[in-house]
Amino acid sequence: MKPPLRLPRSATLSPRRGVVDLMGALEVAGVAPDAPLLVEGGNDPVTASLHLGPLLTRHQLEARVTRRADALSSGVGPGAIHPLVLRPDAEGVVELLAIWRLGAVPAPLNPKLTEAERAAAVEALSGRAVPGAQVVLWTSGTSGSPRGVALGWDGIAGHVEMVVDRLSLRPGRDVWLASLSPAHVGGFMLVARALLLGGVLVAAGIPSPEDLVRVLEGSVEDGADRPVSHLSLVPTQLRRLLEEWGDRPAPEELRCVLLGGARTPTALLEKARAGGWPISVTWGMTEMASQVATAPPEEVARHPGTVGRPLPGVEVRRGEDGELLVRSPAAALGYAGGRPLPDRDGWYPTGDVGRVEADGRVRIHGRRADRIVTGGVTVEAAEVEEVVRAHPAVADVCVVGLPDEEWGERVAAWVVPVEGEFERDAVDVWTRERLASAKRPRVWHRGGDLPRNVNGKVDRGRVRDLLSGQARG
Numbered sequence: 001m002k003p004p005l006r007l008p009r010s011a012t013l014s015p016r017r018g019v020v021d022l023m024g025a026l027e028v029a030g031v032a033p034d035a036p037l038l039v040e041g042g043n044d045p046v047t048a049s050l051h052l053g054p055l056l057t058r059h060q061l062e063a064r065v066t067r068r069a070d071a072l073s074s075g076v077g078p079g080a081i082h083p084l085v086l087r088p089d090a091e092g093v094v095e096l097l098a099i100w101r102l103g104a105v106p107a108p109l110n111p112k113l114t115e116a117e118r119a120a121a122v123e124a125l126s127g128r129a130v131p132g133a134q135v136v137l138w139t140s141g142t143s144g145s146p147r148g149v150a151l152g153w154d155g156i157a158g159h160v161e162m163v164v165d166r167l168s169l170r171p172g173r174d175v176w177l178a179s180l181s182p183a184h185v186g187g188f189m190l191v192a193r194a195l196l197l198g199g200v201l202v203a204a205g206i207p208s209p210e211d212l213v214r215v216l217e218g219s220v221e222d223g224a225d226r227p228v229s230h231l232s233l234v235p236t237q238l239r240r241l242l243e244e245w246g247d248r249p250a251p252e253e254l255r256c257v258l259l260g261g262a263r264t265p266t267a268l269l270e271k272a273r274a275g276g277w278p279i280s281v282t283w284g285m286t287e288m289a290s291q292v293a294t295a296p297p298e299e300v301a302r303h304p305g306t307v308g309r310p311l312p313g314v315e316v317r318r319g320e321d322g323e324l325l326v327r328s329p330a331a332a333l334g335y336a337g338g339r340p341l342p343d344r345d346g347w348y349p350t351g352d353v354g355r356v357e358a359d360g361r362v363r364i365h366g367r368r369a370d371r372i373v374t375g376g377v378t379v380e381a382a383e384v385e386e387v388v389r390a391h392p393a394v395a396d397v398c399v400v401g402l403p404d405e406e407w408g409e410r411v412a413a414w415v416v417p418v419e420g421e422f423e424r425d426a427v428d429v430w431t432r433e434r435l436a437s438a439k440r441p442r443v444w445h446r447g448g449d450l451p452r453n454v455n456g457k458v459d460r461g462r463v464r465d466l467l468s469g470q471a472r473g
Helices: 022-028 058-072 090-101 115-125 153-166 185-196 209-217 235-245 266-274 297-302 381-389 424-434 460-472
Strands: 036-043 050-057 081-085 105-109 133-139 147-152 175-177 200-203 230-233 256-259 279-285 290-295 315-318 323-327 348-356 362-367 372-374 377-379 394-404 408-417 443-446
Touching: 022 058, 022 090, 022 185, 036 058, 036 090, 050 058, 050 209, 058 090, 081 090, 081 115, 081 133, 090 105, 090 200, 105 115, 115 133, 115 147, 133 153, 133 185, 147 153, 153 185, 153 290, 175 185, 185 200, 185 230, 185 279, 185 290, 209 235, 230 235, 235 256, 235 266, 266 279, 266 297, 279 297, 315 348, 362 381, 372 394, 372 408, 377 381, 381 394, 381 408, 381 424, 394 460, 408 460, 424 443, 443 460
Parallel strands: 036 200, 081 105, 105 133, 175 200, 175 230, 230 256, 256 279, 408 443
Antiparallel strands: 036 050, 133 147, 279 290, 315 323, 323 348, 348 362, 372 377, 394 408
């Protein structure tokens, strides 16, 4: 049996103001100076087609980080939180590493934030300090209340160790595509995971579906001949990838598509698996440094509907009200400003409703905040969405509760139709045959793409506001 992976902890690295220089950590971890780590790229300004550059070794990346740190040194103070807009390209990776080199705590902001949202985040984070923080991730969560979540180095390194066996990772051999924003915990941990394990990170910005197909085909201009072995996607990205890819089998070199960030429709999962895509379903949150439970591809096939077992060292239990509680050694230090994580006797309340099955696998039913209570009956929005989405005329759907004087709430559905005519009565009959009366939508809206936040999750608050206006009108 191979010994478990053990990445260096902060106590062995002499961190500056509590912040670890990741390039120094790579040296301690045994990543050779000539080990390839990064492929940069971008879109040609004339043809707009994606191209990839040569492989950068650890030594070459170190030189770029040093130059960038020297340029930033007069404006980045050690120990303080430093908000900045960060993209998943080589320039963004170098910026992140340079800020760590200077002993500051980066707080990556998503480029999709509005100017007002960005200004609010900068004002809330600038100049603050969280003892032991390695990064602060600005997230609105699903409650809609923006906050900065502070992750420590030991939690980050420990989390990387947790997923190695679960995802069958091969330190020094895997090739990850930077497919999510580093302002999102999934995108940030992708970068940390790839570099800490001595893998290759292809960092060319979030690719369009067309460019993603070309990267997976190996048909991108230039670039090192290193086929991508691992992707992290949210369900919307997976759907668009499959539409662009067509009916061809999945690439042989692709070993894992880590899928999370939102509930995955059953039909989408089945379509991907039928095409041979190695889907690994995960459930997690920023406060737990991303993954809490993960099902590798073979488990997704054998146990559909679950998100797998908790990662090693992570505990999950069900509270009396059905909410799932988590305890993890990779838990965040707290929130920027010094506010600790909420807890119930040491357990973090996730806001997700579900259960832990007898074999330890976790099943998610939906968000506690998404529950609808109508006429005294509790309705899980995710259950209604699954039924409506299964209709052949429906491409996507979001179900919310609207205030109702008589029933307390009534069920409402925003439906994105498949191309062609959408007959509301036909879908209504479909739900009548499959759902109890209280669960059936009473308000229907036929619309275009669902409103989403900067991380690609459906903005249920916006859906609720729009449908409330329609119902009043």
